[in-house]
Amino acid sequence: MSSLSPLLDSTTVGVSFVIAVTGLVAISKWKGSQSLPYPPGPPPDPIIGNARAMGSDELERVFAAWGKKYGDVNYVTVVGQPIIVLNSYQAARDLLEKRSGIYSSRPRMVMLSELMGWGDVLSHQRVGPRFRKHRGIIQEQFSAKQISQYMHIQRKEAYATLADLGNTPDDLMKHLKRVLHNGALTAAGTILNVTYGYTVKDCNDPLVTLADECTSATIAGGGPGSLLCDLVPALKYWPTWAPFSGFKKHAVYTRSLVERFFDEPYQWIKTHMVEGTAKQCITVDLMETMRTQSGPYRASETIDTTDVLHIGSVLYAGESTDLSTFLQTSAILKAFVLALLLHPGVFSKVREEIDQKTGKERLVDFDDRDSLPYFECVMKEVIRWGCPIPLGMPHQLTENDTYQGYSMPKDATVMFNAWFVLYPEPEQFMPERFWGKMDTEVARQVNAVFGFGRRVCPGKAFAESNIFLIMSNIIATMDLTKAVDEAGVPITPPVEYTKSFIK
Template identity: 40%
Template sequence: MNSSLHVAACASAALFAISLAVFLRWLKADSHLRLPPGPNRVPLLGNVHQLPMQSQEKKFTKWGAEYVGDIVFARFFRTPTLVINSLQAAHDLLGKKSSIYSYRPDFVLLSELMGWDCVVTHMTYGNRFRKHRRWILDAFQDKHSLESYRPLQRREAYILLSGLIQNPELFRSHIKRFAAAMIMQIAYGHSVTSLDDKFVHLAERAGKETVEYGNAGVMLVDFFPLLKHIPLWMPGSGFKRRAFEIRDVVRKMLDTPYEMVKDAMKSGTASPCLTATLLEEVLSERAPTREDEDDIKGTAGVLYGGKSNRTSAVLSTFVLAMVLYPEVYKKAQAEVDRVVGQDRLPDFEDRESLPYLECVVKEVYRWNCPVPLGIPHKLISNDQYQGFDIPGGSMVIPNIWGMTRNDSFYPEPEMFRPERFEQMDRYTAEARDPRNMVFGFGRRVCPGQDFADTSVWIAVANMVATLDIAVATDEAGKQAPPTGSFVPGFVSHPEEFTCRITPRSEQVKTVVFETSANIVL
């Protein structure tokens, strides 16, 4: 045997020995545990090779049906993973045991390489997480604070209506502006007056590039953190160069509006906002450190960069559903006409008197939950559930999409049918409200959920009251209905579609424009 063949043979033998040792260690680690049911695993890869590149939530739902249980166990490379497919299991584990289930896996790609480490959604549970969460809770869960935002929500809803009447073909842009404008005002005191607002474009670009390049916990570097040390000149480091490019965009998104507020505070022209409030809180004690500034940027940025994207996804889903299910829209319009009339626009006080519209909003959340898999949790210590052992260190994935497709809860789940909630008794309707799922679980539940939900409601109620939404027609006059498909990804948006949006009457146009002109914050 020549020397080169000898070296190759030795290398192959060494690789085989290492692989065998890893495999045996892997088998031994699981041998004493009664793990939840799940798909068969192979050495080294575990189950990662069984996952599709997109729409993993559908695969997880299929596993749940195949292995007949609320939870499914898998391994993605070396990482033990628990997939939660039922609302009950999510409440039992992520809610009742939140003290051990509220941590985050190591998001090396997103946090360390892309620069999202200062936002609370990606932080593991600890003191910094609690500080950020307290700041956001103070801004969004205090009853007085929520009520103080209502004039802003009204104003932006009326601007949305005006835009939809004047340029209906740009409905998705108007929806994005609506969602971003409220967050920009609250976070930075900045009024978004144009569809081309530079801060909105910054947030959109950072979010879009992040989501398109890699979801939390799915890139190789998250499973093999040593890869983050690969030099940029080495073959295979392309993922790292791209991550650094995105980090520059993320950094600009976080820094630019923060510096705008800081400069305005120095000149005495700052508008009341979350960033100014947090800066004043720190300044009352000391000069802000680099960590203080990063914390403030991250707290404002998590609103600016993420929550508006989810609100726009929900409202776009509403428009799509109304195009595909015109009978639902007509029924909602009839209810609003009966309760509100046509001489004014719906307001927050009307909500309890519009039960069918409430069912429509619930069904929008259920039919296309905005974040199908949430953000993975991490179990910090060993646990047991339903007689099974769950290893500490497991990545825990709440399959929210699968929960909203539970056909024992929601018969014919692919259908958009708000009446399903009318047909439930009060206790069942409350227990199966999709808002118990789509905003997360336990200590990781979205602290701004009440604000987000009321923002969606005021927009939907006013659109129903003032606009007709229908299938678009092509140049030949034939109807061109949308496919009703959704773009897979971290946030689920409807695929691009067209529709016809018109004011219900000239009187409605007058009411909208007069109300918009008279609204004062």
């Protein structure tokens, strides 16, 4: 006993010392963060803060101007709610990636999550056990190993689209949409197949129409009404019969679509499971795990019906509130067509590279990708130039922090300007900027289009392989030329984007 006492004493003293030092460090950090200024930013208006600027429908340009004037990290408020804007890749990596433990929640989105009903899907969940469960399952399903099993579906969908485009080339945009919303091609077709084992028949397919309506209604309500609701959450109780209730009526209408959107594919697959005709897919695996509480997913996860509904829908188009998987890929494919129409020199060069590889005798396949270096530059540049979600999705900081001598307050919304930080002259289409630089930071920065840290897009590898297959095969098999007007003069399409949170 007596020989243990000194040991206990020294242990106690040691532990007390560590606790005291940790406490002092924490207190001084907290005090330090209190006394530090917030990052610089534009002056706020009384009461509403910077709400007028934040209401812009070209927010990425507004942020870019702030970045030039005030530096990489800006601080603004909207009716007292702090917002931190990251205008450089470095700042975004330092905070969203390296400190992702505290920069990975989502801010409260009253309109989208609470009124329209998107709050339970992964892209809108705040950090917590449910977020971790859904994220774990989706990451598992879209890991590099797993997606190799989807290649046959991707091929089938891509080839069907090529056939459509070849048969009626004038309907290119319709095909890209059909392709993307329909099952005839890479994005939607593959996702619906992988998620529900569902094959879309034609453009009027009920699930596709529903996804379309749901996405459009959500985007239409994502403007100023949404902002106002997020700023004054009590507005969610505004009665639909009262004056100025347009936003509320729209939210109620959208919610009815969102509920159908969650439920209809689920009912469809349930019926097919009962009939024994359901194909192997993510939802069948989830339901099997739910039934047996063991199976393809981690045994430690208890899966219930709402998990099945919400995991399926976030993949199908659940993120349509900000970023539908269909719409993003569709936006990138449209940007691809536009870029190559406007830059015929790039088209010829990349066509030559592909022809050399295939000998003009076969289609391009996944394992060609490593030996098409110029194509890879074009693809990266299309993803950068067509960046479908220029401001990513907002994160939320869950603890007080400091960065570069500034105080970063807990609960601040953190936004990242992917459009601006991705290179000088962001509006120029220049695949050469990546030539010989694929293994450098210059090329890696394009990944910012897919977000950061614990929230980074889990579908990135899958989306890129889809984009690769369809783009390379369009180049391999088709000529892209401008349409001509009645006088035979080529029509140059304008570079215009839809003004919404998805381009």
